[in-house]
Amino acid sequence: MFHREAGNFKTTYDSDMALFPLPLAKWAAGFFLLVFTLIVPFSMHEYYLSVFIQIFIAIVGALGLNILVGYTGQISIGHAAFMSVGAYTAANLAVKLGLPFWLTLPAGGLMAAFIGAIVGIPSLRIKGTYLAIATLASQLIIEWIINHTPAISGGAAASIEVPRPSLFGYQLKSPRELYYFTLFFVVIAIVCTMNLVRSRIGRAFVAIRDQDIAAEIIGINIFRYKLLAFAISSFYAGVCGVLYTYYYSIANYEAFQIVVSIDYLAMIIIGGLGSVLGTILGAIFVTALPYAIREAVNLVGGYIWDTAALSAVAASMKLVIFGALIIFFLVVEPEGLARLWRNIRNYFRVWPFSY
């Protein structure tokens, strides 16, 4: 966040590793919290609130993926499958047993974490390419199993309708109520991630990412931490899936196909691997971009394409632009939007006396 380094001397490790290294960072965090709790929900139209809700849900999922890919260096192309595990777990518990969301949400997360740890087992022997292919396989296998097991998927259309979450007997229905519901979880997710990555576990993850054999030699239990990374990442994915389910009040496997996994990879790459701020920026960017593309295509697309095909054109346009952005960021700015932000900040830190 914002920096003013004069007069800021760190004399203990604790202060060096503090969540908010500078008072300014604390004020900034408080400011953003204030904006998002008080100003945004009462000044925005409901349509924009729904975009915000989707961004919040995406941030939860993307944080999970970034813990795995950005911090631990284990690639996963099966993130959406873990979301579907969480979503269907919660949906079944909520519909068949009538459990409230504060039980189904952790249950969905834990179930996803369990499945994620199983999928993570091959990561002990294989890495890089092979792991990418293995997670791709698990995406397809989980999707197939959910789709072909009526006990999980709830019948032919493989979708389960779920009532909206209720709190103390009051059902959250309006976009504003759901906005607060998701905001609550996204704040928890962000704080948890920031704390996780500066803890012993987080540093073990980074050591494994940088060189796993070396990490093993300095005494990090690779078996434990790799599985832990998969489990934690899948827990976030599961929670993200549960939030989707409650927000759309339906669990459907089509919302968790491989394209979604790629969307989440796009978020963390565009945002910045191994950066919480980057994850947030990437999630905002990737979630909001399709709306912008749709607006743009609706505005000028009628002159170029058949009007009946415009929604398909917007979907394809999204694919093309996402693909191009992924490649652009990989080639030109591998550290993503987080790096761009840091560059801007560093420029203004000493502005206007930059020499």
Next chain:
Amino acid sequence: MLEELGFAISLLVSGASIGLMYALIALGFVLVYKATDAINFAQGEFVMLAAYAGALTIAATFGASIAGAVVGILVAIAVMVAFSFGLERIVLRPLLGRPVVAVIMATIGLAAILRGLPPITPFGAQTKPLPLPISDLPIDLGFATIPPIQLLGVIVSLLCLGVFTWFFMKSRMGVAMRAVADNQQVAMAMGINVERYFAIAWAMAGIVSALGGIIWGSMLGVDTQLALVGLKVFPVVILGGLDSVAGAVIGGLIVGIVESLAAGYLDPYVGGGTKDFAPYVLMIIMLMFKPYGMFGKRKIERI
């Protein structure tokens, strides 16, 4: 009893022929990995692009005649070679020496671009035919029947296997390419132009994808769904080993036969779809026990 045996044999034959056609696509993947260590997650999209090039050329020139097929194949090959060269130059060369995740993600991004392109270009999203001048009537082999297009696929696939085996074993270029694959720095010290061989490897993958695209496009019709064939590449190459030409063919055979047997015997019980599922289960088992496949080269890591 005899009828059951006949059913099993026909499943085996169709599985084996489809499997060899998978091998053709997997070959493009293997060639790139062997020489450059890059993973091409866009192999299916390569095939789709080649099929589009072939289909549009055939439609624009001579139609379903021998001349049309020849022009279509040549244009598809030219397009794919140019495309692969450009890709190597613009995207993959800057990523040299970066983590393997970067290359994987770049090809995933490329795959997204290629899949998104057809509906927004003037060519449109609807399925196009790719007519080749061969008949549609199945050929009777005595114990089983096989569609001519699959027979053609088998022949092309085996030809490619022969050509590339010879290429890597005997030709000067092939030996140089093996040297590049083995150790880039030593190859460079021996006076081999490594970057040039990277480009050549991509171009060869482009040629193989063009042949695969023409055959698969002719069998399934050309639209974005054709790219899904690429998903079958992964079980094939994992079973065979990522850097083995022969492994691609044998992996292809196994995947094709497993798929066909699963579809024939399991589908009635679980309600369809085992065809897409069985190869991946096989692949996961392989990854657990023998991650480098049957013929793949083990990598020894040093710090």
